[in-house]
Amino acid sequence: MARSRKTVLLLPLTGFLLVFFVLPMAWFLSYAVREAEVPRALPETLEVLAGWTLGQPVPEAVYSAMARDMVEAADSGTMANAARRINYELAGSRSALTKAARQVRKSDPAVTFDEAFFRSVDPILTSPEFFAVMKRAGAAVSDHYLLAAFDLQKAPDGKIVAVPEESRLYIAVLLRTLQISALVMGACLVLGFPVAVLLATSSEKVADAILILVMLPFWTSLLVRTTAWIVLLQKEGIINSALLSLGLISEPLAMIFNRMGVVIAMTHVLLPFMILPLYSTLKAIPPGYMRAAASLGARPLTAFFRVYLPLAVPGIAAGCIMVFILSVGYYVTPALVGGPADQMLSAFVANYTTGTGNWGLASALGLILLVVTAALYLLAQRLSGGRAISLG
Amino acid sequence: MNLWRLLFRLICTAVLVFLIAPILAVIPLSFSSNSILSYPLPGLSLRWYESVLTSPKWYVAFANSLIIGVAATVVSVVLGTLASFGLARRKGWVASAVRVLILSPMIVPIVLVAVALYLFLAPLQLTNTMAGMILAHIVVAVPFVVIPVLTAIEQLDDNLGRAAAACGARPLTAFWRVTLPSISSAMASGALFAFAASFDDVVIALFVAGPDQRTLPREMYSGLRETISPELTAVATIMMVFSTMLFLLMQTLQRRRRRMLQSAVRR
Numbered sequence: 001m002a003r004s005r006k007t008v009l010l011l012p013l014t015g016f017l018l019v020f021f022v023l024p025m026a027w028f029l030s031y032a033v034r035e036a037e038v039p040r041a042l043p044e045t046l047e048v049l050a051g052w053t054l055g056q057p058v059p060e061a062v063y064s065a066m067a068r069d070m071v072e073a074a075d076s077g078t079m080a081n082a083a084r085r086i087n088y089e090l091a092g093s094r095s096a097l098t099k100a101a102r103q104v105r106k107s108d109p110a111v112t113f114d115e116a117f118f119r120s121v122d123p124i125l126t127s128p129e130f131f132a133v134m135k136r137a138g139a140a141v142s143d144h145y146l147l148a149a150f151d152l153q154k155a156p157d158g159k160i161v162a163v164p165e166e167s168r169l170y171i172a173v174l175l176r177t178l179q180i181s182a183l184v185m186g187a188c189l190v191l192g193f194p195v196a197v198l199l200a201t202s203s204e205k206v207a208d209a210i211l212i213l214v215m216l217p218f219w220t221s222l223l224v225r226t227t228a229w230i231v232l233l234q235k236e237g238i239i240n241s242a243l244l245s246l247g248l249i250s251e252p253l254a255m256i257f258n259r260m261g262v263v264i265a266m267t268h269v270l271l272p273f274m275i276l277p278l279y280s281t282l283k284a285i286p287p288g289y290m291r292a293a294a295s296l297g298a299r300p301l302t303a304f305f306r307v308y309l310p311l312a313v314p315g316i317a318a319g320c321i322m323v324f325i326l327s328v329g330y331y332v333t334p335a336l337v338g339g340p341a342d343q344m345l346s347a348f349v350a351n352y353t354t355g356t357g358n359w360g361l362a363s364a365l366g367l368i369l370l371v372v373t374a375a376l377y378l379l380a381q382r383l384s385g386g387r388a389i390s391l392g
Numbered sequence: 393m394n395l396w397r398l399l400f401r402l403i404c405t406a407v408l409v410f411l412i413a414p415i416l417a418v419i420p421l422s423f424s425s426n427s428i429l430s431y432p433l434p435g436l437s438l439r440w441y442e443s444v445l446t447s448p449k450w451y452v453a454f455a456n457s458l459i460i461g462v463a464a465t466v467v468s469v470v471l472g473t474l475a476s477f478g479l480a481r482r483k484g485w486v487a488s489a490v491r492v493l494i495l496s497p498m499i500v501p502i503v504l505v506a507v508a509l510y511l512f513l514a515p516l517q518l519t520n521t522m523a524g525m526i527l528a529h530i531v532v533a534v535p536f537v538v539i540p541v542l543t544a545i546e547q548l549d550d551n552l553g554r555a556a557a558a559c560g561a562r563p564l565t566a567f568w569r570v571t572l573p574s575i576s577s578a579m580a581s582g583a584l585f586a587f588a589a590s591f592d593d594v595v596i597a598l599f600v601a602g603p604d605q606r607t608l609p610r611e612m613y614s615g616l617r618e619t620i621s622p623e624l625t626a627v628a629t630i631m632m633v634f635s636t637m638l639f640l641l642m643q644t645l646q647r648r649r650r651r652m653l654q655s656a657v658r659r
Contacts, residue, residue: 217415
């Protein structure tokens with residue numbers, strides 16, 4: 001087929017994905033470095049502030065500009081978003097701004113909106129820090145959200161400092177995400193390796209039968225499997241009531257809505273992703289190698305560790321990275337079988353998009369998640385020579 | 393040595409039980425006659441099935457899942473097959489870039505895809521619509537079509553086309569009567585994977601679907617967030633039957649593909 005004709009065939013899908021995948025992703029991720037709220041709500045104020053820096057006296061013209069912006073913005077509701085944005089960096093300014101906006105709109109046209117007026121509403125509105133934050137949040141591009149995603153912030157003088165201890169969160173969430181993924185990966189490897197060995201050493205008929213047992217849960221809906229685990233592990237669940245009636249425990253064990261439940265349920269979901277690449281690697285190891293090792297006098301354990309395991313390493317790496325990539329981005333399972341302390345990065349991305357509507361932070365955390373995933377994927381590509389993704 | 397072997401067998405059996413038993417344990421509970429989700433069953437009844445099958449909530453959810461799944465699958469198969477023909481045996485940076493583009497919805501965490509589509513589709517008035525759900529599901533379903541179809545096209549013997557031409561078939565005839573039938577089972581398994589990807593999705597549904605587009609997994613998600621009722625185990629059992637059917641269909645297709653490949657090699 002001619003090259004140009006082939007290109008035409010690529011166009012529909014490429015175009016579709018550019019519009020409905022690349023563009024939305026880029027738009028969403030751009031919130032991480034974009035300031036949208038304050039420039040939209042306070043354009044005139046920002047114009048006055050353009051020539052001002054912290055340390056100089058605040059120009060008097062700022063106050064009347066701010067009042068005009070408040071009259072303009074209040075109708076479209078953008079002031080509330082701007083107030084929230086400024087409040088991220090200067091606590092207390094949200095209520096002050098909202099209150100000021102309300103009073104400005106209600107007041108007599110004869111009132112002059114000067115420093116005294118805003119000071120009487122709330123002194124925070126006349127502090128230089130307030131305007132410094134406003135100016136920074138009014139820049140088109142900012143590093144505020146990216147810094148916040150690493151528990152950092154800019155001090156009023158522009159230096160990057162750690163946020164106060166009590167509001168540090170996201171480094172811990174990132175570490176927790178990596179830790180849960182590592183736990184799941186380890187559990188999948190420990191459970192999956194024996195099964196892969198069994199598959200690789202069985203006859204084709206037996207291997208086919210075992211593969212069905214591995215693939216059937218893979219095809220079962222995630223929600224069905226989550227239902228199953230809740231039914232099994234919950235306080236009045238199957239396992240607890242069995243253990244209680246056998247007299248092995250006197251009080252139900254807490255096995256779900258905590259870290260343990262998350263790891264169990266995720267391991268169950270991701271185990272096939274470990275077994276399949278392991279199986280295809282192990283199947284390619286000629287059985288003669290182990291026999292050769294034995295005939296050279298290696299004991300079974302020695303032969304396993306010095307011959308079999310090194311040959312299995314590519315499969316182990318592929319399976320581990322696959323499981324890790326998938327678990328880093330997991331959302332549904334931790335949301336349903338985890339407690340508040342088991343929520344991973346993806347949960348924060350989701351909650352900040354819908355709940356509080358902090359799109360900038362959602363985007364910055366999403367960017368971290370994407371970078372981690374992409375780095376792992378590239379590593380997998382490197383290790384497997386470009387065949388990291390395969391389907392059962 | 394024998395002890396080792398026994399231990400090994402025991403471990404493997406335990407892992408396989410871990411994989412299968414939790415899913416199977418749900419089924420008997422759905423036939424329970426009361427609402428306690430534990431064994432022993434107090435008695436058998438079909439009351440939970442009755443309440444599921446007569447409730448419009450589950451009926452609508454199932455219909456939504458089917459409509460969205462089928463529509464997303466059809467579009468994915470068409471777009472994915474065209475693109476596979478465009479990509480097959482093509483080298484160079486354009487081809488690799490397009491490959492990465494098509495596969496990336498599988499690698500990018502689904503939450504990010506869902507959130508991005510939510511923010512993108514909302515101003516276009518496409519959230520809370522069927523069209524929006526279908527568009528979003530195509531994005532995640534299409535790689536599942538391209539992977540098998542592209543492999544099948546690249547394994548096609550070029551001589552097939554030449555032979556058809558030598559026998560007097562015009563290019564379009566050769567395509568419809570020779571090329572397409574030889575990749576049809578790959579297309580079918582791609583379609584099944586795509587449908588399963590759509591049918592299983594809950595994250596995109598959480599963000600893009602409105603109350604009128606709630607899919608089966610989305611309803612189950614709401615159900616699981618509240619106290620879990622035996623009704624859910626009945627839905628889970630029905631879904632299990634459905635996905636087992638998909639799985640068996642897939643097995644048959646893969647066996648057929650393997651046989652076709654083997655016979656092609658033998659000849």
